Amino acid sequence: MKRHCKPPAPASMQTAITRLFGIQLPLLCPGMSYIATPELVAAVSNAGGLGILATGPLSANATRAAIRRIRELTDKPFGIGCTLMMPGAADNAKAALEEQVPVINYSLGKGDWIAEAAHRYGGKVLATVVTEKHAKSAEKCGADALLVTGHEAAAHGGSVTSLVLIPAIRRASSLPIVAAGGFADGAGLMAAMALGADAVAMGSRLAMTRDSPVHASTKDMVLQRGVGDTLYSKNFDGLWCRMMDTPAARRACRKPLGLIPAAFRASQMARRMGMPVMKVAIGGMLSQPQALRQLALFGAATESIRLAIQEGDHEKGVQLIGQAQGLIDDLPSVAELFARIMSEAQACRDRIASF
Ligand SMILES: Cc1cc2nc3c(=O)[nH]c(=O)nc-3n(C[C@H](O)[C@H](O)[C@H](O)COP(=O)(O)O)c2cc1C
Incomplete structure (x- = not known):
């Protein structure tokens, strides 16, 4: 067994990100194709974080239907993710803007038009970046916050590790930062905060919860890695x-x-x-x-x-996953995971305060 810790936990931790998005905990679920579905997004938002719907494989109509489904499952803030380089992504972003989704997360493209439209209805824009140059350009485009993805991340993390990238972007921009890449527990949350972040987004960890639709045999594989x-x-x-x-x-x-x-x-x-x-x-x-x-x-x-x-096909299929897979050894619900992370974070603060 890799590690175990027990809940219960504080119900709220307020940072620049929680205040910006109107949420209780500085914990986000990033867009993950076929995983960040309305059910997982709503589970994260209902547990006090911010779920972000993945729209990569969705048409504009399917995006609209998914947004409406999320609204049936939660009355809490949520976001949608648009990888602007993907075909159909601009149409998905337009659908989300028409639906007045509270948070739009864009990556791999220029999001000035998204920021302009979202701000008209009070929506917030989170730009995914992997370099200081991207961060400065996102700030000029009107982004409200940055999602900074380090090398450890599943899928498209940058070439620089979170340990170095977060403080580098903290120096380059004054926008609130959501750190992603390698975060899976309360110690990770506190480390990200110490480096200058205001929240973490966890892909690999949230994909490995009971609320996630990942195939059971794929979940078993991740547990072994x-x-x-x-x-x-x-x-x-x-x-x-x-x-x-x-x-x-x-x-x-x-x-x-x-x-x-x-x-x-x-x-x-x-x-x-x-x-x-x-x-x-x-x-x-x-x-x-x-x-x-x-x-x-x-x-x-x-x-x-x-x-x-x-x-669960690993003959033809390829599983995106981050290095944090090695920190994961169980399948809690999202609510249980968040409670545990917040109590681990408190234990971490106490430990450091005792030095
Ligand atoms: C199973 C899985 C699927 C993902 N799918 C996508 C995707 O479709 N598009 C994308 O831009 N990022 C995708 N990501 C990356 C996440 O958005 C996020 O950047 C990453 O998971 C953060 O690092 P972590 O896994 O260490 O938490 C995926 C991540 C995981 C674990």
Whole structure:
């Protein structure tokens, strides 16, 4: 067993982030395709944190339906995530703005238009960044807070670890910071606060709760893995990306995808998402081969991610996961996890105060 600690815990910890978003605890669930569904988002928001809906695999209509479902499950603030480089992401962001979602989290793109529209109804904007340059540009674009993703993170963490990246961005920007990448317990929360953050977002940890829809056999695999059992490669979806070290992941990372298979997979993905195939595959190939290749890599990766999460298939599927997987050894509910994290955080403060 890796570690155990018991609840109960304080019901509230107020920071610049909790005040900005109107929540009780400085704990967020980041967007995770096929995992940050309305049910998990609502469980996080109902437990006092902020759940962020993943919209990567959703059309604008599905995004709208998911937002309405969240509102049936909770009356607390929540967010939606838009990876602006993904096809359909701008339409999903527009749907969220029309629905007046309290927090819009954007990444991999310019979010000035999102900030302008969200601020008109009192919405808040959280920009995901991995460098000081991104942080300054997000501030200029009108973001209200930064989600800073370090190297330890599942999926697209930056090249610099959270330990160094958070203080570097703290110096570069005065915006409140949500730290992500490697945070899974109360000690992590306190460490992030000490480095200058105002909250943490936990992907790997919240994916490993009873409220998360991850397939049971995939959850079992994560429980067996240590902190070193991940791969970090640019060949999986075209961006530096962290995933569980499995034979399928090693095969997927062996070499980058060529342009012809990329065009084929782009058209498959466009069809799945209800987008005009010729426009995406052929038009993209002629006008923007690089953008098409990136789109195709995302498309191919999205199906591998779905197989691992929804079907527990690790022959073809690839599981995104962070180094924090090695800190996870149980499957609590979100509410139990948050209670435990807050009591661990208090124990951590007491320990440090005793030095
Ligand atoms: C299973 C899983 C799936 C994820 N899916 C996505 C995704 O679809 N898009 C994305 O930008 N980030 C995704 N992430 C990354 C999270 O948004 C977040 O940045 C990351 O989990 C933070 O690091 P941590 O895992 O150490 O907490 C995913 C993370 C996990 C664990």
